[in-house]
Amino acid sequence: xxxxxxxxxxxxxxxxxxxxxxxxxxxxxxxxxxxxxxxxxxxxxxxxxxxxxxxxxxxxxxxxxxxxxxxxxxxxxxxxxxxxxxxxxxxxxxxxxxxxxxxxxxxxxxxxxxxxxxxxxxxxxxxxxxxxxxxxxxxxxxxxxxxxxxxxxxxxxxxxxxxxxxxxxxxxxxxxxxxxxxxxxxxxxxxxxxxxxxxxxxxxxxxxxxxxxxxxxxxxxxxxxxxxxxxxxxxxxxxxxxxxxxxxxxxxxxxxxxxxxxxxxxxxxxxxxxxxxxxxxxxxxxxxxxxxxxxxxxxxxxxxxxxxxxxxxxxxxxxxxxxxxxxxxxxxxxxxxxxxxxxxxxxxxxxxxxxxxxxxxxxxxxxxxxxxxxxxxxxxxxxxxxxxxxxxxxxxxxxxxxxxxxxxxxxxxxxxxxxxxxxxxxxxxxxxxxxxxxxxxxxxxxxxxxxxxxxxxxxxxxxxxx
Ligand code: PMP
Numbered sequence: 158x159x160x161x162x163x164x165x166x167x168x169x170x171x172x173x174x175x176x177x178x179x180x181x182x183x184x185x186x187x188x189x190x191x192x193x194x195x196x197x198x199x200x201x202x203x204x205x206x207x208x209x210x211x212x213x214x215x216x217x218x219x220x221x222x223x224x225x226x227x228x229x230x231x232x233x234x235x236x237x238x239x240x241x242x243x244x245x246x247x248x249x250x251x252x253x254x255x256x257x258x259x260x261x262x263x264x265x266x267x268x269x270x271x272x273x274x275x276x277x278x279x280x281x282x283x284x285x286x287x288x289x290x291x292x293x294x295x296x297x298x299x300x301x302x303x304x305x306x307x308x309x310x311x312x313x314x315x316x317x318x319x320x321x322x323x324x325x326x327x328x329x330x331x332x333x334x335x336x337x338x339x340x341x342x343x344x345x346x347x348x349x350x351x352x353x354x355x356x357x358x359x360x361x362x363x364x365x366x367x368x369x370x371x372x373x374x375x376x377x378x379x380x381x382x383x384x385x386x387x388x389x390x391x392x393x394x395x396x397x398x399x400x401x402x403x404x405x406x407x408x409x410x411x412x413x414x415x416x417x418x419x420x421x422x423x424x425x426x427x428x429x430x431x432x433x434x435x436x437x438x439x440x441x442x443x444x445x446x447x448x449x450x451x452x453x454x455x456x457x458x459x460x461x462x463x464x465x466x467x468x469x470x471x472x473x474x475x476x477x478x479x480x481x482x483x484x485x486x487x488x489x490x491x492x493x494x495x496x497x498x499x500x501x502x503x504x505x506x507x508x509x510x511x512x513x514x515x516x517x518x519x520x521x522x523x524x525x526x527x528x529x530x531x532x533x534x535x536x537x538x539x540x541x542x543x544x545x546x547x548x549x550x551x552x553x554x555x556x557x558x559x560x561x562x563x564x565x566x567x568x569x570x571x572x573x574x575x576x577x578x579x580x581x582x583x584x585x586x587x588x589x590x591x592x593x594x595x596x597x598x599x600x601x602x603x604x605x606x607x608x609x610x611x612x613x614x615x616x617x618x619x620x621x622x623x
Contacts, residue, residue: 193569198225201595201602203574211569214594214606215576219389219422219539222449223496223505224595230454233495237488246485253490260497261461266432266440269461273477274485278421278447279313281458282383285443286317287479289381289415292466295473303374304336305367305414306383307343309586311390312419321383324391326579339374341366343388344397347532347543348551348586356398364404368411376412381442386433387536389422393543393578393589394535396428402437415442421458422539425449426500426596429510429537436536442466452496457489505596512598513537519607520592529618531587538596543589544614553587561588563620567613575610590614 193205201224203211213221223230237253244251258272273288275281286304293301306312308323319328320335323343328335342349344363351359371379382405388395409416418441423433427449430436434444443466447458470477483489500506517533517540524530524542531545544561546554554560561577568575576591594606 200224200226201598209572211572211574212594212602212606212609213574214592214610215574216449216593216595217453217574218448218576219427219591219593220448220453222426222596223452223454223499224597227452227454227496227499229499230452230492230495233491234454234488237491241487244487245482246480251485251487251490253487253494254485257490257494257497260494261446261459264431264497265461266434266444268440268463269444270464271462271467273460273462274490275458275460275481276456276483276486276489277458278419278445279315279318280481281421281445281447281460282312282318282321282417282419283315284479285417285445285460285462286321286381286383288460288462288466288477289417289443291474291478292415292469293380295469298377300378301380303379304338304381304383305370305374305379306338306340308340309343309345309392310340310383310385310388310419312383312385313421322391339370341370343384343392343395344401345388345392345395345586346398347395347534348392350398357400360398360401360404363398363401364408367405368408371408371412371414376414379412379414381415381417382409383417383419385419385421385423386437387423387428387539389539389591390578392586393541393591394423394539394593395541396534396536397437402434402439406439406441409442417441417443417445419445421445421447423536425497426506426509427537427539427593428535429506429513431506433536450496451489451493454492454496455486455489456483457486457493500596503597508598509537509596512594512596512600512603513540515600515603516540516592516607519603523607523611524614527614530614535592538598539591539593541589541591542610542614543587545587551587558621559588560617560621561590563617564588564590564613567616567620568610571609571613573606573609573613575613 195203196206197204201213203213261272273284275284304321306321306323310323312318312322316334320338323340367382418434420433424446442463444461451457520533524533529544530542531548531551532543535541546552556579561579565577578589
């Protein structure tokens, strides 16, 4: 059956590409093996060259917040392309970049007053780390050299960001190339809260791990603490317990340590508030954003930073010793502006909250008593199920089984994209599946997503004869 819209119709006039004909030189394709060829998309669906439709229930990797082929974004890109596609930031600024900067500061958590535009999440994290270090150099505290982050975290794949992340599977073989960083346990109730421990006691204990680490390293030598407000790509949609981040903020303030919140995945509306830290009632010194900022229409990321950081640079050397060729790219800025305007105008954060509630309810109904689902967690349209071999002991499946990859394959066969992640090699969490559909998702589509996911999980486990 031909897809019912122009983009795919045009594409389908060309013969479908086959494995032999195309993309044999693409490394990612060799690694992933056979992949369908995406030729079109509309709303929450993607379409492959065979005409098969897939519900994009993960927004790619929590990217496509507006879905695909949104007319406003397409129009904004055409219009920007007709004016200026590229102007290097050391020669020019552009209206698109200026307007995006204004918009981001207008909507920022209190205290964040400036924006540094880059091309993605890892670049944003690298820039935040370097800004934090240069800030202390400008202030006459060059002895500050330590970065503290958390285990079971992900901050990107470039070397500085990889060193900061606590995902051992991703780091292991690159360890000799990584800068020294320090890690404390995350705030991850399902895995780390003691039986009978209250939220309050657990928040205090989890935050205390940071204070202990700062004291161990010497407070005057610590630059920053880095954390995902709601953990994404390593442990799967893990929200903090109440008051954890208030305590973290207080500890950072006590020792003059900067707080960098990485909202590359959980930010820009994904959890129901524009920034995930708004629900925690705190502001960081730096916040990194990406994915939902441009919704996948262009590669873009940003660092939001506070006035005290900007002033230290302005009153010191007068510049930030960093930069990339494509920063502040006008096409990317125009796309991001159009995405953010559509979210605002169409009140999509209200839909994130409403559909998030429905998703939780449907997941609970389908998996609440499932023998191999240990935890259902998340916020807004950023939720996950964690698979375990044994619900009682929370023992994960053996990593070699790759249960998450099997679920992904089963889901794709059923026309469903979900984002699977494997257990960590330190065994601190198991396989999980992230569900992060576009903010425009409708109630019946939430029901279909959970229905297909349920079938995929059961089929994958059946394959293992589990
Ligand atoms: N930080 C977080 C929290 C992320 O989830 C990711 C990507 N999954 C990154 C940084 C890196 O972003 P990118 O892949 O755009 O470099």
